[in-house]
Amino acid sequence: MHLHTRSISICLAIFIAFTGTALAAGPENEKCMACHGSAEIKSSSIRRVYIDPARFASTTHAIVGCTSCHDRVSSGHPGDSYIPPKATCGECHGPVHDEYAKSVHAPKARCNDCHNPHDARLPASMSGEDINRTCARCHDTRKTIQSHAKWLPQADLHIDSLLCITCHTGSKDYVIIMSIESRLPGSGTEFKTAGYEELAGLTRGEDIRRLIDLNGDNIVSLAELRAFNHQLRGKNMRLWGMMTPEIVTHSYQILNNRWDCSFCHASGPKAMQKSFISFPEKNGGFTRLSVEKGAILDILYGTPDFYMLGTTRSTALNIIGALIVAAGLSFPVAHGFFRFLTRKNRKESNHEA
Amino acid sequence: MKHKEMMYMTPLPVRIWHWLNAFGIVTLCITGIQIRFPDYINIFGAYKAAIRLHNTAGVVVSISYMLWLVYYLIVARSLIKLYVPTVKDLTSGIFRQAYFYFLAYFVGQPNPHHSTPESKFNPMQKAAYLVIMFILLPLVIASGVLLMYVAPLRELLMLLGGIKILVGTHFLLACCFTAFLFVHIYLATLGHTPLAHFKPMWNGWEEETVEDDAPEKTTEITKPEIGISSTEKQG
Numbered sequence: 001m002h003l004h005t006r007s008i009s010i011c012l013a014i015f016i017a018f019t020g021t022a023l024a025a026g027p028e029n030e031k032c033m034a035c036h037g038s039a040e041i042k043s044s045s046i047r048r049v050y051i052d053p054a055r056f057a058s059t060t061h062a063i064v065g066c067t068s069c070h071d072r073v074s075s076g077h078p079g080d081s082y083i084p085p086k087a088t089c090g091e092c093h094g095p096v097h098d099e100y101a102k103s104v105h106a107p108k109a110r111c112n113d114c115h116n117p118h119d120a121r122l123p124a125s126m127s128g129e130d131i132n133r134t135c136a137r138c139h140d141t142r143k144t145i146q147s148h149a150k151w152l153p154q155a156d157l158h159i160d161s162l163l164c165i166t167c168h169t170g171s172k173d174y175v176i177i178m179s180i181e182s183r184l185p186g187s188g189t190e191f192k193t194a195g196y197e198e199l200a201g202l203t204r205g206e207d208i209r210r211l212i213d214l215n216g217d218n219i220v221s222l223a224e225l226r227a228f229n230h231q232l233r234g235k236n237m238r239l240w241g242m243m244t245p246e247i248v249t250h251s252y253q254i255l256n257n258r259w260d261c262s263f264c265h266a267s268g269p270k271a272m273q274k275s276f277i278s279f280p281e282k283n284g285g286f287t288r289l290s291v292e293k294g295a296i297l298d299i300l301y302g303t304p305d306f307y308m309l310g311t312t313r314s315t316a317l318n319i320i321g322a323l324i325v326a327a328g329l330s331f332p333v334a335h336g337f338f339r340f341l342t343r344k345n346r347k348e349s350n351h352e353a
Numbered sequence: 354m355k356h357k358e359m360m361y362m363t364p365l366p367v368r369i370w371h372w373l374n375a376f377g378i379v380t381l382c383i384t385g386i387q388i389r390f391p392d393y394i395n396i397f398g399a400y401k402a403a404i405r406l407h408n409t410a411g412v413v414v415s416i417s418y419m420l421w422l423v424y425y426l427i428v429a430r431s432l433i434k435l436y437v438p439t440v441k442d443l444t445s446g447i448f449r450q451a452y453f454y455f456l457a458y459f460v461g462q463p464n465p466h467h468s469t470p471e472s473k474f475n476p477m478q479k480a481a482y483l484v485i486m487f488i489l490l491p492l493v494i495a496s497g498v499l500l501m502y503v504a505p506l507r508e509l510l511m512l513l514g515g516i517k518i519l520v521g522t523h524f525l526l527a528c529c530f531t532a533f534l535f536v537h538i539y540l541a542t543l544g545h546t547p548l549a550h551f552k553p554m555w556n557g558w559e560e561e562t563v564e565d566d567a568p569e570k571t572t573e574i575t576k577p578e579i580g581i582s583s584t585e586k587q588g
């Protein structure tokens with residue numbers, strides 16, 4: 001019951017915070033951040049207690065407030081030897097806790113091993129690269145590619161274009177998230193998700209979403225996507241698509257149907273209608289902008305570098321291909337027909353053709 | 354009077370290449386259909402099985418292409434002579450041959466082209482094989498190799514305009530091969546008997562009926578009892 005009252009009071013606090021009646025956690029946080037967010041702490045030997053103020057402030061946990069998770073900070077803090085308690089995630093995230101506890105991964109990692117409670121974000125506010133980095137803390141990417149290559153063709157390509165959680169948790173629906181990646185000229189082949197500053201430089205301070213969403217209607221049309229892709233040519237930038245679960249679960253498992261390639265590759269073009277572009281924000285988060293339905297399927301320019309075998313095929317090309325094959329087939333059929341009708345001619349003249 | 358003569362038309366390496374290539378390409382077409390339309394077509398069971406088979410067939414076709422190239426270019430040195438149409442072929446030969454296929458054949462006139470080991474192909478065959486063997490096959494092999502190693506070759510892919518362009522090209526090329534196959538196999542049955550052109554592709558020898566009193570213009574017809582191939586003579 002303790003758990004429940006806590007969640008309810010938190011929800012209330014958030015409700016109040018969001019409606020702006022009172023910024024419940026604001027002043028409290030600032031008191032703590034005066035030290036924990038300061039540059040001195042950041043550069044001191046106790047850097048582990050440093051919390052990035054901008055990043056923290058942009059998370060929902062900032063509304064929850066330091067003291068909701070660290071209640072009973074002593075008045076002598078930090079001079080006394082009293083260590084403030086730390087809430088456990090399950091106290092407020094009961095359902096996630098229960099789901100995760102049942103998964104095969106529960107004995108291998110705690111919530112805090114994958115999440116930084118001071119920089120916790122919704123999956124929608126993270127780039128695919130960030131989400132995969134969560135796993136890479138323990139699962140070396142190169143080794144993961146090697147172990148998956150035993151059964152997964154082009155494992156390197158898969159690990160580049162999929163989140164680990166796309167295969168290892170049980171979401172039902174998937175979306176394609178595209179992020180803008182860049183690399184320094186002459187820096188080899190590694191592309192990285194472009195940061196806010198970098199893109200802001202390109203728009204000269206304007207909302208960076210305008211880089212792609214030219215008319216500012218908060219939806220990216222195929223024409224806008226095309227124009228952007230065109231602009232990227234030769235700029236050491238690219239739009240990188242990743243297949244992402246629509247809803248993140250914590251049911252870590254090895255799903256049998258992920259062995260079967262057709263789970264993804266035979267889902268047909270209908271499964272690939274939804275896509276988003278993920279833009280970096282100032283504080284380390286990301287926002288998503290919807291892309292016109294079906295853009296992923298466009299032959300040439302929608303997403304030139306994202307192709308999912310068997311699924312993102314283009315109907316226009318299929319028709320052209322079918323015409324080519326039909327043209328080839330029509331020759332034997334027509335010629336054979338006349339050949340049959342005129343078979344006597346060749347016997348009579350006794351000339352072998 | 355007429356009698357039969359045998360010509361050694363197709364040397365062994367060419368036959369090995371041809372049937373490796375033929376089975377390879379047919380396998381590629383069928384597996385390719387499943388790979389592109391897995392939601393409609395499932396011939397090989399698991400998707401992965403189709404991919405593995407497709408990749409293997411692709412490697413077989415690439416290697417056999419090398420065999421063909423090396424044989425004709427270096428060993429027999431008859432690639433240009435056999436496959437590249439002459440100016441005359443292009444200005445008149447092709448039209449004569451087309452006239453034959455589309456009209457003369459039906460009224461029972463003879464084929465204007467007479468195959469010999471030195472001039473195996475009629476002008477239309479030359480043109481078609483030239484396009485297939487020098488343009489389409491190398492392109493389909495190159496695009497296939499790129500698609501087998503997408504991540505390591507990503508830079509190259511981006512230079513070519515991205516993976517979508519590559520996949521589209523590969524697919525359209527595959528459609529061209531399928532179309533070619535229909536025409537090719539059908540035309541191969543237009544010999545004096547339906548199987549006449551298949552036999553030399555199998556055992557090398559083509560049987561031909563010639564008039565006793567009408568010696569052929571081309572001289573180097575190899576008699577079976579002599580048993581040496583014309584390509585050896587050329588060497």
Ligand code: HEM
Pocket residue numbers: 363367371374375376378379473478482485486530533534537538540541550551554
């Ligand atoms: C797409 C795959 C194929 C290609 C690229 C191809 C190409 C060729 C070429 C270049 C030749 C001339 C060979 C020479 O140098 O003597 C040839 C001959 C021949 N091929 Fe194919 N071939 C293919 C598939 C097939 C298939 C599947 C069959 C039959 C099942 C077939 C039947 C024949 C026959 C009978 C000949 C001899 C008649 C002629 O010269 O036109 N081919 N093929």
